[in-house]
Ligand SMILES: Nc1nc2c(ncn2[C@@H]2O[C@H](COP(=O)(O)OP(=O)(O)OP(=O)(O)O)[C@@H](O)[C@H]2O)c(=O)[nH]1
């Protein structure tokens with residue numbers, strides 16, 4: 001019949017499929033309606049999430065931060081602190097890959113001490129020769145020149161020290177294995193037997209470590225990584241070497257500065273050289289790996305629900321020859337973080353031993369504030385390594401011996417820091433360019449707790465400025 005035919009043709013197949021069966025009971029109808037309500041609720045929630053994401057993506061502002069400063073000032077340490085705070089899951093996933101770097105930091109320090117031992121008169125003796133150990137309050141040298149009483153000719157190795165040296169010789173092999181595993185390069189510029197190892201930016205050393213887990217040594221209790229095995233075998237001897245008072249005296253004389261960089265781990269040898277060692281967050285923050293090239297790190301900072309900023313942080317190499325690459329970033333960044341190692345006031349550049357490190361920082365700062373391209377950036381200064389400044393001044397090192405313009409002012413960390421800050425501020429005021437803003441913080445970036453608070457304040461401020469600029473907030 002025509003009517004029935006039309007009805008069948010006009011009907012929507014979807015509607016037909018969804019139409020309740022004609023013999024539906026009241027209970028089935030109730031269940032069906034409940035399911036429909038639940039499906040609608042889920043659907044609405046999904047739609048809401050899609051709308052929220054779309055809205056937040058619209059509000060995703062990118063903040064580009066360039067980190068500058070001389071080598072060893074703490075640039076990479078700042079970036080690691082950022083990652084720990086804002087990208088902690090990814091940061092922690094990588095902790096295990098830093099183990100090889102930390103092991104290399106340890107081995108590098110120990111080999112430096114052994115090398116210093118080799119310079120001693122190599123005559124057998126059963127007792128320690130007179131060499132004064134460092135003052136118990138400090139491991140820093142307060143002298144610039146070698147005092148005669150500490151010269152090498154006055155020192156003899158004991159038989160025990162000789163045996164120690166021999167027992168630690170497998171570390172030479174460990175050093176080679178670790179360098180292969182990480183893929184380090186020789187430092188072309190600094191050269192030298194114990195120059196720091198470097199890894200070029202973009203070399204993907206972390207994934208390379210995952211790809212080649214290293215040789216495993218097996219026994220009935222399972223297998224262990226060969227490097228960890230060798231390090232744990234040498235552990236007690238390394239501890240003995242590090243705690244030897246005579247050798248400590250020698251370290252001071254040779255100004256190995258171990259406590260200030262790769263030597264961080266020498267007070268934790270028992271833990272760090274154990275077979276199952278997994279680096280903690282603090283260990284990763286302290287691990288030293290010189291930067292060569294430019295590393296880009298990205299993370300998001302959620303400012304408020306639906307208001308996210310994407311950060312792109314550029315970490316550059318700070319050694320003099322690397323500084324030529326800095327300028328290419330200048331016109332494209334919103335903010336520059338300049339790191340000054342105030343704890344290095346009594347040190348000289350490794351690549352230019354005539355140049356005092358703090359004077360070098362003032363020089364870099366002068367160039368930054370006078371660069372025309374920087375007129376529109378926010379300037380952020382971190383007066384870093386405050387912990388070292390405090391320790392050095394407390395040990396009797398005089399600030400005005402290195403920074404003569406400081407004259408007769410008080411030799412305490414607060415006054416010295418205030419002086420440095422004023423100097424930087426004056427340099428900025430003398431510049432003919434105006435910057436967007438200038439913020440200065442005193443930091444000890446190896447202390448993750450205090451750094452975390454500072455970074456929170458800094459990001460909040462910069463995000464507010466960036467977003468008010470884009471008119472997303474007032
Ligand atoms: N004691 C102390 N050590 C610090 C501090 N900040 C960084 N360091 C250590 O100083 C060393 C150098 O830090 P890096 O962050 O690698 O220095 P960098 O500026 O990136 O150096 P380059 O890559 O050579 O340009 C590392 O061993 C850090 O752990 C600090 O506030 N106090």
Ligand SMILES: [Mg+2]
Pocket residue numbers: 075076077289290291315316317318
């Ligand atoms: Mg670096």
